[in-house]
Amino acid sequence: MNFLRAAIREPLLHFVLIGAVLFAFTAWRQHRQDAAEIRIGSGEIAQLAAFWETQAQRKPTAEELRGLIEERIDEEVLAREAVRLGLDRDDVIIRRRLAQKMAFVSDDLAVVTEPAEAELRAYFDAHKEGYTTPDLYALRHVFFNPDRHGMALDADAQRALQRLTRGANANDVGDPFMLPRELADVSRDDIARDFGSAFADAVTSSMPGAWAGPVRSPFGVHLVKLESHTPSSAARFEDVRDRVREAFLAQKQQETNAALRAKLRKQYKIVVETAGGTGS
Amino acid sequence: MKSRSLLAAAVVAASFAGAALAQTHTPGYNRERNAYFGDLHVHTKLSFDAYIFNVRATPDDAYRYAKGEALRHPGGYDVRLSGPPLDFLTVTDHSEYLGIVPAMNDPQHPLSKIPYAPDLFSTDRAKITAAFQQVAASLREGKYLPELKDVPTMRSAWRTVTESADRNYVPGKFTTFRAYEYTSAPDGQNLHRNVIFAGARSPDLPFTALESQNPEELWRWMDQQRKQGIEVLAIPHNGNGSDGRMYQRVQWDGRPMDRSYADLRTRNEPLTEITQVKGTSETHPSLSPNDEWSGFEIMETYIGSDTKVTKFAGGYVRDALKTGLEFQQAQGFNPYHFGFVGASDTHDAAGPYEENRYFGKVGLLDAKPEQRGSVPAAGHTWQDNPVTASIARYQTWGSAGLTGVWAEENTRESVFAALRRKETFATSGPRIRVRFFAGYELKQGLEDQNDMVSQSYAHGVPMGSDLLQKGSGAPRFLVWALRDPHAGWLQRVQIVKGWIENGKAQERVFDVACSDGLTPDATTHRCGDNGATVDPRTCAVSENKGAVELRALWSDPTFDARQRAFYYVRVLENPSCRWSTWDAIRAGVEPNPQLPKLIQERAWSSPIWYVPQS
Secondary structure, rough: HHHEEEEHHHHHHHHHHHHHHHHHHHHHHHHHHOOOOOOOHOOOHHHHHHHHHHHHHOOOOOOHHHHHHHHHHHHHHHHHHHHHHOOOOOOHHHHHHHHHHHHHHHHHHOOOOOOHHHHHHHHHHHHHHHOEOOOOOOEEEEEEEEHHHHHHHHHHHHHHHHHHHHOOOOOOOOOOOOOOOOOEEEHHHHHHHHHHHHHHHHHHOOOOOEEEEEOOOOEEEEEEEEEEEEEOOOOHHHHHHHHHHHHHHHHHHHHHHHHHHHHHHHOOOOOOEOOOOOOO | OOOHHHHHHHHHHHHHHHHOOOOOOOOOOOOEEEEEEEEEEOOOOHHHHHHHHOOOOOHHHHHHHHOOOOEEOOOOOOOOOOOOOOEEEEEEOOOOOHHHHHHOOOOOOOHHOOOHHHHHHHHHHHHHHHHHHHHHHHHOOOOOOHHOOOOOHHHHHHHHHHHHHHHHHHHEEEEHHHHEEEEOOHOOOOOEEEEOOOOOOOOOOOOOOEEEOHHHHHHHHHHHHOOOOOOOOEEEEEHHOOOOOOOOOOOOOEEEEHHHHHHHHHHHEEEEEEEOOOOOOOOOOOOOOOOOOOOOOOOOOOOOOEEOOOOOOOHHHHHHHHHHHHHHHHHOOOOOOOEEOOOOEEEOOOOOHHHOOOOHHHHHHHHHHHHHOOOOOOOOOOOOOOOOOOHHHHHOOOOOOOOEEOOOOOOOHHHHHHHHOOEEEOOOOOOEEEEEEEOOOOOOHHOOOOOOHHHHHOOEEEEOOEOOOOOOOOOEEEEEOOOOOOOEEEEEEEEEEEEOOOOEEEEEEEEEEEEEOOOOOOOOOOOOOOOOEEEEOOEEOOOOOOEEEEEEEOOOOOOOOOOEEEEEEEEEEEEEEEEEHHHHHHHOOOOOOOOOEEEEEEEEEEOEEOOOOO
């Protein structure tokens, strides 16, 4: 009792109490004035109606439309309250959606300007290997079908090789074959796609100008003659400028996006707790 | 200064001359034509359904995959061609709501504010399905959902498609075409078409099924394009899902067909797709009871639903060719005078052409073996495995097909010209090459000559052509098939004949070349069994069975010079494992007992029509 009486007379308590009442009053007034607005605009109402129409196959009545709007308001209120209570914080779907939204915004900001000619040339010089033409080959071959020669396949091919070496016309040797018997300006990969890798390797490493073989392919055996081999050559900038520009722009866009993300990261102290301890 | 600019002009002129020279022929040019392989039917994220299936690959990605690069599948794994790159590819996204669904998922885009937009991308399957059905229903009815008709977005997506096609075209190496899919499905009956433009010009926006579901309107629009110098053709697909409507005997509105209808149709549709993932539309066992190979990858439902097809006549291409003969005979015009192509119709931007590397075609929906009925769900066996409607559908799908064209070089001009003249063939996936000629001057022994192709071009007609009657004798047919070096061996080559007898179209299948030293029986016209086997536990095939190539110079033993007829080639490989068997082996389970364990891969040439001169 004595304690209570003493407390009532305590000026500090008066000060605190008056302060609390004043604070509550201003907070209440503030709330009344700033009550967050929920505005359902005419555009959105039209959209709600259009959506309703596609489902019901007719326009909503005035009452139905009122119902749609009421529902929309409830949705907005609940969503905002959920945010106020922090319900959005541990939700992976909401977080991803936000990140995605931000990525859209930031990627739009990162506009890449048209590169200067010198920039393109520098890029070309640094990436020359991507613009070289591969080694190109010209070759002839004749084919021996295993279904026709059976056990004599290799012997028949050997005999034909001797005929060719003595100068026989290649058109008179071997079996008909559906793929071309002469190939010009083809790369090793071009040969491999139609005849398999083993065949391509054998042909491209054989001695130019002489008939060789037998060489196996998934079709059967072949005798081959490498006619010419043009070593790979670097492209001229002028011939590939468009491709260079495209690659350059793609790389710039990536870099700009990455830089923007790095800049945003700098605004945070990032701590990653790994199993072994804390690292950053 | 003056001399320098003169010099510059000379250099420019020289380089132009060089370019012009280079453009006459690209490397690999072959007067006797090369076989090029490609896929004319590929969807990317710009298709409303593909995006919902979680596919995020772009048209550029589709071309990258075709050129041999790896692509990340929505299921979280990489896919890549195991064989060589493709020679050509067209991206054919659904023109209806082109690019709209991706925009709905872009928070910055006004379309994302549509109330059901979030449902499309939710993790709740029921919500996705409900939202998806809205769009699907709009396509069935052929009416725009007004809130989704955002023309600027569709125009910009179409620009993405066309620019990507132009950018990825490498003359001599890799051909692309500007293209799209016209997605007409009145009452769910499939009348889809792929529309392919010849060059680097195309209209601002495609003509879609939301403008009209009536393909005749599409053809008239294509005629308009042609008048403006934009060459274009259309290729229908999945007649098997049309419930008899794709190749029906009347016009769209039920009126009888007439010559102008047939002209309109054949002018715009020189080709049809005979095979793809959603089944093969060559023929149905009920239509071809005497064809032992007719039951190949048959799909008996509508597209994207469980509705059963009840009418097979009018849905399959052999039947359509026969219908065409009957019209020609009775009324003097033929609405079904077309060649064949094969395709994937993948919605993953990547086609599953190989049985042992199958990954489905609808993104997340059939990404795993459990989802496509080749492996039972976890904790289940085949005896108690719950079969959902989608599993029941996906398990009947086959792996993708390919188109082969005979073209001088791998350029837009040359490949498009081959499509136009129907010098095309289709395969069930392997790159089997097939030549087919007919003529009266093809000499005995031609099939053993090294120059048989140039002789055949000089003295005969290739696949896709008409052979006009010459005298009362029988013409000869040269058939030549070569195996895919990366796939199986050939078992037999057949010629499928359709002809008119007493006003009615008939059909018959003749084996004309057999592997392993066998010959066709003179009365049954069948090759004997070559004894090729497959071990269903490992999919290993028997060694030394089957042929590298098969060749024949054939005359029709039943030929009657007065009877109108068509002939096309079917090449059969030895049996091999179906994709579902490969899936099961990898998972260490028994293959699904409801599914065939083995298939016979195959190729089909475009027909040659014999035309009697009365």
